[in-house]
Amino acid sequence: MEDRAETTAGEYVELEYQLTREDFRQALKARAKASGRVQRTQRFAVMGVALLAGASVVPLAKGEAPDVRSLMMGGLIVVLLFVLQPWLTARQFHKLASRNGAYRARIDDCGVTVSNTGGSNQLNWTAAPHYAETPDTLVLLSGDKNVSCLTVLPKRGVQEPGGVDGARALLDRHIHRL
Template identity: 70%
Template sequence: MEDRAETTEGECVGLEYQVTREDMRQALRARAKASGRVRRIRQVALTGAAVFVGASVVPLAKGEVPGAQPLVIAGVLVVLLFVVQPWLTARQFHKIASRHGAYHVEVDDFGVAVSNAGGSSRLNWTAAPYYAETPDTFVLLSGDKDLSCLTVLPKRGVRGPEGVDGVRTLLDRHIRRL
């Protein structure tokens, strides 16, 4: 199915798309940047990795040969946190989101209407008071402290650059960009 969209009069932009794993990866990355909880988890993990690296540096300072174990543990922590975990999470989100096939979305002055084979929903602007823009998506975020809900609007689902600008204009008019 080809992704397409149409812009109609009355400040409404339509999108039609299939969710991809890359859409979810970008959306989750944008949410992570905006979420204080994710930042705190990453800081704790990086602090733990620094402790393991420090455990190797102390013997070096004493002129001894450090053990490889602390460096290996630090490396594994970093790879798990910054490579494996985001990849697995995006994969899970994509699997869930793609079950229902093509998404049909309308963005207007009242909010965002989303429908697919699994059902439909309407988000007013108070349900998604924030958004982030990535190179390929707009990501609508909930107002709770953990930004637990997100709606992904891939830019490729909008026809022409005026459609992307139309979505951005509506979002800027009604909600806050993070």
Template identity: 60%
Template sequence: MEHVEPTVGVRVELEYQLTRQDMRQALRARAKVSAAERRLRIITAVVAVLMAANAVLRLADGRGPDFQLALGVYAVVALGVLRPLLMVRQFLKLATRHGGCRTLADDRGVTVTNAGGSNALNWTAASRYAETRDTFVLLSADKNASCLTVLPKRGAREAGGVDTLRALLDRHISRI
């Protein structure tokens, strides 16, 4: 007896090379749902506010600026600014090391293929998604959204592909 693949109702194909902007949007979307990212933002903000308040109080008391305190404030601010840029750079480097991607999304899930191989995700592995201006970002359900798949809208090969992909995602997984 011959093996027959199950019929797939809706199917969307994408071809793309990930860009820095794609990764920036994806990591921002991930940060909104990641508990670890929320904690880090809160801790960084609290430390920066406390350090700045300490500096203001020192100046108000006439003790003058504290070099170590000022250095600490600059370090916390630099961490807040540079960390996202470095993360984008590292994720992009990992995601593009095997070149461009071809992706197929259908009722079974999403399969991403590049020169390094193929990765198939069923809808339970990527159980939620975020839509940004230029991408769909598929995220795992764990509290830190440790797995993400970026699908740039510009990669849709057919007219109406973006709307079809959005409808497919809405049918199988939840939007955040």
């Protein structure tokens, strides 16, 4: 039997899954690429680190001792913003989501319905007009400039063979891929 990459009207894809920290890490990374605010913050941090490194290199070029404090502050910014902060944020999202147990999702022509022990949420396509794909997830993203909302759909939760291709086809039909 051949997997189909296209779906026809009236078809749907169902998923059942438990969210993991890695799901959130990938989803937040995809969100960061889509969010102008996150990109501006990262650019600002890189410029700050460059200035701090420059403050240390200039004395070195003059034959003086480098400014160790500036180098340490630059290193701390890199570790906090690019290593520790994404890990802590994914950890916090996972902690909140794991309280709701197993998730079920259904993607169809009307939108996406996600349910768990905490309740059910129906997203129409205008609520999540964009999506991004990571190696392990499909991430629905809100359309506001800060991409304030996201919905994580792990590919491993697809119940049918070819379901990931079907989900991708449904998403491509209704919303824009980033």
